[in-house]
Amino acid sequence: MSQPTYVIGHQQPDTDTICSALAYARLKQAQGERVVPARAGELNPETQFVLDQWDCDSPTLLTDASGERLILVDHNEYSQTVEGARNAEIAEIIDHHRIGDVMTSNPIRFRNEPVGSTATILTELFDDADEPLSEDTAGLLLSGLLSDTVVLRSPTTTDTDRAVAKRLASVADVDYEAYGKRLLQQKSKLGEKAPRELVLGDFKEYEIGTHHVGIGQVETVEPAVALDRRDAVLEAMDELVVERTYDLLLVLITDLLEEQSELLVAGDQTRGLSTAFDIEIHERTATLPGVLSRKKQVVPPLETALDSPA
């Protein structure tokens, strides 16, 4: 039997990554290809809720992708891929982030669109392939879309996302505002998480210029639960800076209702941040009004900040 191809999203998987992997594997399977949905890490509570809701098994945990054939969804840089991806064959990429550092020897499909979720693009791929969406596949895709766009409120949301969300909600037979609120509540379940878990729950690494940068994000409707433990979170961040040699480590505590983020800062490369974001940093903390998106509102100004002269 031939080697399977794994469809896999980024490390610290979120709902868009998991649901996109599941949906794309279903599309490929419907087209007769031997494709297996996979994941690079543990499911968060929101994603577990979604899988229960749509009666779907968790994707296979892949701990080392060396020698495998991979379809990357929801990311396209090696710093965010599953372990071993540099020694794997990258057969295809479907994403909605900045263009990263993956290069290939052969022409492959790489479909990156500046829309709110990878799930949005996958819905279009089902259409392109004239493949009907089942109720539960539509439910998974809708979950990825609503999770990434904070129920269509994030500035990453496009008209395409809004149109696709309506269609998916109709096929999945749910009210997307009501369902979206249930997702947000799941996302907010910070509960008794240790400070280190708060930082690393939804965490991405970037190489920006010569700098090694980490950015965690806590999306919540109750930011006080995290902010009340600010000193402990900063301490956990300082430990991570040493352990993983970050030049800069940021954590965003994003208030989904007020639509703003509190920024916590660690590492040596903090110079330039005030100018880039037009903020005052006081006791390693600043408020970013209107900021909901790490990708669109934090990473691009960082490139400027880290470029500024010493």
Add this chain to the structure above:
Amino acid sequence: MSQPTYVIGHQQPDTDTICSALAYARLKQAQGERVVPARAGELNPETQFVLDQWDCDSPTLLTDASGERLILVDHNEYSQTVEGARNAEIAEIIDHHRIGDVMTSNPIRFRNEPVGSTATILTELFDDADEPLSEDTAGLLLSGLLSDTVVLRSPTTTDTDRAVAKRLASVADVDYEAYGKRLLQQKSKLGEKAPRELVLGDFKEYEIGTHHVGIGQVETVEPAVALDRRDAVLEAMDELVVERTYDLLLVLITDLLEEQSELLVAGDQTRGLSTAFDIEIHERTATLPGVLSRKKQVVPPLETALDSPA
């Protein structure tokens, strides 16, 4: 008035690059965007024939793209872009080659598909946008498709290319086999070209591992015109190796009727070639049966060849 966006293909423009730039600019203009078709170099005789045929002006020559906003078509690596592209904003990419080294700060549209021409993908983009194809736009796109696929004979040709070619031929109201033959004849007009022009007429540069590689291709129905001047061509290649510090310089004289290529070799990094292509190189020349595509049949084995131990 706001800054225009240039749609531009690779250096040493070929028919697919020019026709894709023209067609995509038309699509964007129809959608109300301020987009200008551009080119990074002189037109070859085949492309000039195509523009005359469909009564179309040549795209604007762009000699320095620094500070500009660019949509790249038919390429996605800096070694093949217009001068200054590293200091330009890359706003979008439409291509059908291997994934190269372009990175961005923001999410952009990057649509790469493993099909025979960029023109094929552009036809799909007109469909996606529900924008009707005029007779002359269909003629341009058909020309790019037939030129890149050697009238659907190249191994890069997919079922999608075949279906799209039929549709375009019907809209453009031409017999694609007959029209394709006229294109091939134009391509073959080697005439009195100097050996250096033969090498550089359709030429691409690649960074493969740590090696600087150049590959020229002469596609013709009369290979003897080039091969009779083999020694002069090899001498021109040796000069280019010194001038431009290539580790390896290859020229393919591709016989479009016999569907094979003669390979001419210059530079220091020739070790590994025999094994990678399973050929015997005799007096810096070898025959590659069935080889029509630089991208699909020459670049990938080269990556193996240049990796082999000293």
